[in-house]
Amino acid sequence: MNIPFIDLKKQFSLIEKQVRANMDAVLEHGAYVMGPEITELEKRLADYCGVKHALGCSSGTDALILALMALDVKPGDAVFTTPFTFFATAEAIALLGATPVFVDIDPVTFNIDPEKLDEAIKTMKGEGSHVLPKVEGLTPKGIISVDIFGLPADFDAINAVAEKHGLFLVEDAAQGFGGVYKDKKAGALGKIGCTSFFPAKPLGCYGDGGMCFTDSDELLERLRSHRVHGQGPDKYDNIALGINGRIDSLQAAILLAKFDIFPKEAELRDEVAGRYNELMGDIEGLTVPTTPEGYRSVWAQYCPLATDSAHRTRIQDALKEAGVPSPIYYPIPMHLQTAFKDLGYKTGDMPISENAAERIFALPMYPYIEKATQEMIAGVIKKA
Numbered sequence: 001m002n003i004p005f006i007d008l009k010k011q012f013s014l015i016e017k018q019v020r021a022n023m024d025a026v027l028e029h030g031a032y033v034m035g036p037e038i039t040e041l042e043k044r045l046a047d048y049c050g051v052k053h054a055l056g057c058s059s060g061t062d063a064l065i066l067a068l069m070a071l072d073v074k075p076g077d078a079v080f081t082t083p084f085t086f087f088a089t090a091e092a093i094a095l096l097g098a099t100p101v102f103v104d105i106d107p108v109t110f111n112i113d114p115e116k117l118d119e120a121i122k123t124m125k126g127e128g129s130h131v132l133p134k135v136e137g138l139t140p141k142g143i144i145s146v147d148i149f150g151l152p153a154d155f156d157a158i159n160a161v162a163e164k165h166g167l168f169l170v171e172d173a174a175q176g177f178g179g180v181y182k183d184k185k186a187g188a189l190g191k192i193g194c195t196s197f198f199p200a201k202p203l204g205c206y207g208d209g210g211m212c213f214t215d216s217d218e219l220l221e222r223l224r225s226h227r228v229h230g231q232g233p234d235k236y237d238n239i240a241l242g243i244n245g246r247i248d249s250l251q252a253a254i255l256l257a258k259f260d261i262f263p264k265e266a267e268l269r270d271e272v273a274g275r276y277n278e279l280m281g282d283i284e285g286l287t288v289p290t291t292p293e294g295y296r297s298v299w300a301q302y303c304p305l306a307t308d309s310a311h312r313t314r315i316q317d318a319l320k321e322a323g324v325p326s327p328i329y330y331p332i333p334m335h336l337q338t339a340f341k342d343l344g345y346k347t348g349d350m351p352i353s354e355n356a357a358e359r360i361f362a363l364p365m366y367p368y369i370e371k372a373t374q375e376m377i378a379g380v381i382k383k384a
């Protein structure tokens with residue numbers, strides 16, 4: 001028997017009628033790109049997050065690029081971020097000609113460590129000992145923190161560091177949308193929040209899509225302009241450079257149907273994770289994920305740690321034998337990526353991320369996974 005890593009079929013059976021009705025409406029009105037569904041989705045998601053504005057766009061990657069464009073990131077700027085993330089976070093920084101500067105993570109939450117962040121910024125200003133990229137003449141400009149695996153980072157602490165040094169904070173909530181930090185929602189935790197609607201994310205469409213969130217009227221206008229090639233008030237007089245960052249009406253129509261059940265699904269995901277933790281919390285040598293007090297993860301991934309890489313291989317072999325996928329997010333931290341070799345980082349620079357990369361693995365996670373399946377998976381891991 002093969003267990004899916006993410007099963008979207010059950011979800012589809014619950015919302016099929018609404019999905020089809022919403023898609024039919026698009027086929028009838030014919031505004032295939034940037035139609036009325038986008039505005040409705042923006043309004044509903046902004047309300048859910050508790051922010052003033054939301055702006056739909058073509059992907060999570062493009063949401064990050066738009067955010068950095070709106071914040072005027074350019075060559076010579078340093079943007080501090082975590083090495084323990086999906087490539088797109090750091091890629092967006094480098095695509096704008098700026099330099100990603102990596103700061104190691106907290107070993108429990110896997111999110112950027114606010115103390116090390118402060119140290120790295122101080123070092124760039126000339127008084128600290130954090131490892132920095134081998135690039136001359138950088139100016140600290142901003143921070144991108146990531147809600148890794150669906151758990152928001154420690155935003156009070158990170159915002160305090162950002163304010164102290166006069167840097168912007170962008171929240172990469174591609175995995176975090178639906179998560180909670182104290183009394184706030186993921187997406188609402190930085191100057192601009194960015195999320196992704198890739199099908200495998202907690203709120204996914206049936207293609208690509210993304211969204212930016214902000215409370216700032218001015219940033220909204222900048223995001224809106226960059227989304228469509230830097231357009232100005234006169235459509236054929238462009239005031240800046242931008243991208244083709246539009247989103248399709250069909251994707252928004254699908255998201256509207258999915259969003260109806262999303263708050264409930266976020267709760268179910270949390271229950272599924274709680275059950276995994278219960279089933280596996282006492283397995284020797286295995287570390288199950290911890291959610292700090294006042295946080296809620298939306299569990300984009302459920303990722304335990306094995307004792308070491310040999311233990312992980314044993315677990316993964318046993319799971320494979322049982323038909324259970326257990327992919328690794330992420331096997332190579334950003335500072336060791338080939339594309340960033342010119343930054344001059346080396347193994348040992350980010351020991352906590354490197355250690356996690358050797359021990360981590362993910363288990364099947366979706367709101368409708370059966371209890372018996374989870375018990376079977378836990379049993380296989382226990383034996384390994």
Ligand SMILES: *Cc1c(COP(=O)(O)O)cnc(C)c1O
Pocket residue numbers: 059060061062085086088089146172174175195196197198208209210
């Ligand atoms: C998925 C993801 C992205 C990119 O989103 P896309 O919609 O695939 O472009 C960016 N950052 C993180 C942390 C992600 O998980």
